[in-house]
Structures are given as structure tokens and as C-alpha cells.
Amino acid sequence: MTALATYPVRQGPLRRRPLHRAGMAVLVVWGVGLLFAATHKGEFWPFSTYSMFSHAGQPWMRVVIRDVTSTPNTKGAVLDSLEHLEGDPLPLKPLGVLQKDMNRLFRVADGQWNPEQIRVVRSALSTPLSRQRVLLAYRIEGRPSPKGRWTVRAVPMLKISPSESEVLNVAVSAGSQRSGVQQVH
Amino acid sequence: MWKKITTRMSDELFGFDRPETTGERVRFRLFELFAVVYAVYWAWDWGTYIQSIEGVVLPLGIANHLDVSFMFNNGVSLVNAGVLTVFILLGFFRVAPKWTYSLAVLAFHLHYASRYSLGEICHASQFVGMSVLALPISMWFSKEPKTQRRFALGAVYFFIGLGYVSAALSKLIATGPGWIQGRHLWLWIGEKSIDAYSKFGVLEHNWLQEFALSSVTISTMILAVGILTEAAGLLLWFRRTRPFIAVACVGMHFGIYLSMNIMFDMFIYQLLLIGLPWDRWIDQWLNRSSATSTGAVPRWVRAFALEPRSPSLQ
Numbered sequence: 474m475t476a477l478a479t480y481p482v483r484q485g486p487l488r489r490r491p492l493h494r495a496g497m498a499v500l501v502v503w504g505v506g507l508l509f510a511a512t513h514k515g516e517f518w519p520f521s522t523y524s525m526f527s528h529a530g531q532p533w534m535r536v537v538i539r540d541v542t543s544t545p546n547t548k549g550a551v552l553d554s555l556e557h558l559e560g561d562p563l564p565l566k567p568l569g570v571l572q573k574d575m576n577r578l579f580r581v582a583d584g585q586w587n588p589e590q591i592r593v594v595r596s597a598l599s600t601p602l603s604r605q606r607v608l609l610a611y612r613i614e615g616r617p618s619p620k621g622r623w624t625v626r627a628v629p630m631l632k633i634s635p636s637e638s639e640v641l642n643v644a645v646s647a648g649s650q651r652s653g654v655q656q657v658h
Numbered sequence: 659m660w661k662k663i664t665t666r667m668s669d670e671l672f673g674f675d676r677p678e679t680t681g682e683r684v685r686f687r688l689f690e691l692f693a694v695v696y697a698v699y700w701a702w703d704w705g706t707y708i709q710s711i712e713g714v715v716l717p718l719g720i721a722n723h724l725d726v727s728f729m730f731n732n733g734v735s736l737v738n739a740g741v742l743t744v745f746i747l748l749g750f751f752r753v754a755p756k757w758t759y760s761l762a763v764l765a766f767h768l769h770y771a772s773r774y775s776l777g778e779i780c781h782a783s784q785f786v787g788m789s790v791l792a793l794p795i796s797m798w799f800s801k802e803p804k805t806q807r808r809f810a811l812g813a814v815y816f817f818i819g820l821g822y823v824s825a826a827l828s829k830l831i832a833t834g835p836g837w838i839q840g841r842h843l844w845l846w847i848g849e850k851s852i853d854a855y856s857k858f859g860v861l862e863h864n865w866l867q868e869f870a871l872s873s874v875t876i877s878t879m880i881l882a883v884g885i886l887t888e889a890a891g892l893l894l895w896f897r898r899t900r901p902f903i904a905v906a907c908v909g910m911h912f913g914i915y916l917s918m919n920i921m922f923d924m925f926i927y928q929l930l931l932i933g934l935p936w937d938r939w940i941d942q943w944l945n946r947s948s949a950t951s952t953g954a955v956p957r958w959v960r961a962f963a964l965e966p967r968s969p970s971l972q
Contacts, residue, residue: 525781525825526829526846527825527828527829527831527832527833527837528832528833529829529832529833529836529837529839529842529845530833530839530841530842530845531845533845533848533849535849535852535853535856536856537852537855537856538856555855555861562855562859562860563859564856564857564858564859565856565857566857566858569710572853572856572857573780573853574776575856576853577715577716577776578715578776581715581716582715589712589713590713590715592712592713593711593712593713593715593776596710596711596712597710613852615845615848615849615852617841617845622841622844622845622848622871623844623845623848625848625852
């Protein structure tokens with residue numbers, strides 16, 4: 474026997490038939506997926522358009538959580554810079570909270586906060602809340618700037634204390650705000 | 659013409675008629691081990707995280723048809739992680755692999771849909787998920803081990819290559835050739851900087867971000883190189899160009915990491931594993947080893963590669 478054996482395989486149509494079926498199955502699944510992706514927007518399970526970073530130059534939204542325990546009565550103000558955000562930074566990484574989950578929660582809940590969504594946010598931030606911290610969630614909106622790099626606007630969205638949650642701004646995605654309309658315990 | 663193209667593509671992707679070497683078998687088992695190890699890793703990583711989820715915000719995949727909230731409490735996700743681990747290990751050690759790998763895929767998908775029920779979908783695990791899916795599919799369609807190996811790996815080459823090309827095409831469809839405009843990268847750098855600020859409490863840019871932000875021309879060139887690399891992902895389908903495009907895609911992922919703080923580390927590992935000619939290198943190593951020692955492939959290598967005692971048994 475040689476050190477490096479090679480392994481001949483049986484030839485013939487019988488061996489190819491199942492592979493032919495497999496190849497056809499792959500092509501059909503791919504074709505259906507392509508059809509859905511081409512004719513619809515959004516995700517159609519199990520097919521996806523995977524449009525990550527496809528739409529360039531679009532405004533974006535992220536979330537920043539601040540610890541405002543030292544100024545618990547603040548309602549926050551809409552700001553055009555990140556330099557004067559209320560309170561101190563609350564890094565999410567040490568809390569085991571994933572930033573992308575938080576972004577998505579706020580995007581989904583935009584203007585439509587309900588007790589279930591508030592409960593999910595409070596659960597994600599349960600560690601600082603259990604330490605009696607008062608938290609303020611800012612929605613950071615970024616837009617392209619024709620002159621500089623980009624512009625940001627910080628909108629206080631949600632104030633969360635150990636005992637209650639207060640929605641500060643709703644329906645901000647179109648650029649208008651309404652304040653202090655919801656108390657969710 | 660069509661037949662010639664499909665025959666050529668089949669040979670490049672699968673090569674069912676080419677003889678198989680020990681190096682190829684070892685490389686395939688390494689690929690399989692990679693998929694199994696990371697599936698187990700995700701099983702427990704997600705399993706513990708799912709227990710902290712309070713509700714389904716946006717149903718994903720099977721969660722559109724099945725209320726996955728039962729996974730969130732009483733350690734159910736940890737039980738599913740255990741089930742996934744057992745089935746996938748049974749598959750790896752060839753205990754009814756067709757069935758155990760298939761059940762592992764189902765458990766994996768239930769896990770994925772539960773973990774990402776908060777709405778944001780993570781892409782990092784998708785090459786691993788596709789690899790785990792390719793294993794039982796290859797076993798359902800063929801009984802011959804060599805054909806199974808060739809089909810599984812070929813399907814992974816096909817879909818990874820297609821994925822990169824689709825990414826490039828969707829950018830051109832959604833935005834057009836202007837996608838490469840440097841200010842678009844600036845805007846993404848701003849977005850990802852806020853993510854880093856939120857995660858770590860510090861707002862700063864690294865050297866590549868500062869370099870890109872220093873000039874629209876530089877950031878345009880970075881985006882142009884990125885989309886061209888993605889478009890060239892099709893070259894993964896061809897044996898001769900596979901190593902080069904794999905390394906180029908790894909470079910692109912490092913660029914994405916430095917410019918936008920998004921690390922696709924498992925993509926990088928898998929590209930290196932399936933893209934570089936490890937089979938040839940392993941064969942060369944075995945040839946050198948066998949020339950200086952007993953003249954046979956070491957037993958542990960044969961056991962790992964699931965080689966039969968004699969080629970005639972194949």
C-alpha cells in the first residue's frame with residue numbers, strides 16, 4: 474500500500490442521479506428565494522435579502538444609555554451634539570447587554586411603546602436598576618452632512634428608575650416630538 | 659454549451675470524479691470539526707442568553723409559526739443546547755449521522771430563532787449554520803462517503819461565493835455605482851462609533867477610521883476595494899483562484915473590523931480553512947513523514963480522516 478492512497482469511485486448514471494436531484498433542489502430553492510427577494514421588500518423566511526449596508530447614505534439611529542442618578546428629575550433635552558448629554562456614560566458591554574439588541578428594541582418600539590417592550594428594556598438593564606440607578610436612554614440620530622462628516626441629534630426617549638418608566642418622546646422618527654405622554658410601571 | 663458550463667462548474671465545485679487523497683479527507687474532517695465546535699459554542703452561548711430574554715419583539719424564521727417564548731424560561735434553551743450538543747457530536751462520530759445531524763440542524767434553527775427574537779439578526783453564525791446544514795443534506799442525497807464529502811464542501815463553496823456576490827449586487831441595486839462614494843463610509847463610521855460609545859462609554863476613532871475620515875478620496879477607495887472583493891467572491895467556485903479570493907475576503911473582513919468595528923471572526927476562520935489548499939499541504943507533510951519513518955500514513959491521521967483500512971473497501 475502506498476503512503477497516500479487515492480480512492481477510485483464507481484462511475485455511471487446511478488451514482489449521478491441523487492446528485493442531480495440534489496443540484497436541482499439547490500437551484501429550485503435558490504430560484505424561489507431569488508424570486509421573493511426580487512419582488513418583495515424585507516425578510517421572507519427562510520429566504521433573506523441580506524441587505525446589510527446595501528442602502529448607503531441613509532440616516533441612522535442608535536441608542537445610548539446614560540446614568541442620571543445624580544440628576545433624577547431631569548427630563549433631558551433634544552441636543553445637537555453628544556458633548557452635553559445628561560448624566561454619565563453607562564457602558565453596556567460590562568452589563569452583558571448587546572448594543573444591537575438595544576438598538577433594535579428602540580427601533581421597533583419607536584412611538585409604539587407598550588408595557589411588554591418596556592419590560593424587555595427594563596429586564597436588559599436590570600443590573601444597574603437593582604443598584605438603584607436612574608437611567609436615561611437617548612436615541613442618537615445621524616444624518617449625512619453636505620459640508621462636514623455627519624450631523625447627530627440626541628433625543629431623550631425613556632427614563633427608567635427602579636420603580637417606574639417614563640416615555641419622554643414618541644414618534645420622533647419623522648423629526649417631530651411629543652413629550653411626557655406615557656407612564657409605564 | 660449549457661452542458662459544458664454545468665460540467666465544468668460541477669468539476670470545479672464538487673469534482674465527484676476526481677480521486678480523493680488522504681489530505682482531502684483530513685481537511686474535510688477539520689472543516690466538519692470546525693462546524694461542530696462552533697455549533698456547540700453557539701448552542702451554549704445563545705442558550706444562556708436566551709434565558710435572559712423576556713419576550714419576542716420580532717419573530718424570526720420558525721418563530722413566525724411557533725411561539726418560541728417557551729424557550730425563555732425554566733432552562734428550556736439550555737436543554738435545547740444539550741440536545742443540539744449530543745446530536746451534533748453523535749453525527750461527528752458517525753452514529754446514525756444522517757438523522758443526528760438533521761435533528762441537530764432543527765435544534766440549531768430553533769435556538770437561532772429564539773436568540774434573535776429581539777429583532778436584530780446576527781450574521782456571524784451563518785457560515786457555520788450553512789456548513790452544519792450541508793452535512794445532513796449531503797447524506798440524504800448520497801450513500802457514498804466520498805460523494806457526501808465532496809457535495810458538502812462544494813455546497814459551502816457555492817453558497818459562500820454566491821453570498822459575497824449577492825452582497826455586492828444588492829449594494830449596486832439598492833444604491834447604484836455611487837455606493838462607493840466616500841461620504842457613505844464616513845456616515846457608517848459615525849454610526850459604528852456611537853455603537854462603540856454605547857458599549858464601552860468612550861467615543862474615539864482608530865487609525866484606519868481617522869485615515870478614511872481624512873479624505874473623501876481615501877474612503878472612496880476603501881469602499882471600492884471592498885465591493886470589488888465582494889463581487890470577486892465568485893472566484894471561490896474555482897479551485898485555482900480559491901486561495902487568493904479567500905485571502906482577499908479575509909483582508910476585507912479585517913478592513914470592515916477596523917473601519918466599522920464589526921468582526922466576522924468565524925467567517926475569517928472558515929475562509930482560511932476551506933479556501934487555502936490545506937489538503938495539498940497535508941499530503942506533502944504526510945509524504946515527507948512517510949519517507950522518513952514507517953512509510954505509512956499514521957494511524958491517528960487515518961482514524962481522524964475516517965479512512966477505511968484498505969482503499970478497496972471504499
